[in-house]
Amino acid sequence: MKIGKVLIAALAVSLFGAVFAGVTCGWLFSWVYKLEPTNVWRPMEGAPGLAFYIGSFLLNIVLAGVYALLCKGIPGKNSLVKGLIFGSCVWAVGMLPGMFATHYFMTVATGVVIYWVILGLVEMPLKGLIISAIYGE
Secondary structure, three states, rough: OOOOHHHHHHHHHHHHHHHHHHHHHHOOOOHHHHHOOOOOOOOOOOOOOOOHHHHHHHHHHHHHHHHHHHHHOOOOOOOOHHHHHHHHHHHHHHHHHHHHHHHHHHHOOOHHHHHHHHHHHHHHHHHHHHHHHOOOO
């Protein structure tokens, strides 16, 4: 495993995630968070704090590390296709079960859960693409 490439990929994915979330959740689709019930959200004044970004970076190290471990076994003609497939698989096995449980066990609007599922379907393959572009095969 190329640790330097994993760290660079994690940093790139973290930056992408921050911008993507700012554009989608913080601006373009921010109305989703006004769907009732709204009392489930913590008050937010601006961007999340430093602890959130540090946590996201650490989780993205794990994400890039998993890609590095699995990349030779991921189907695809080249590393970019492998990245898209990897991100799609992460969405399918990671995000879908979590959103299913969120819908059934938490007081979050169904519209928010649907939004998160669709958002993840776009975001996770793009994160896989970024990781694969940096890490390679």
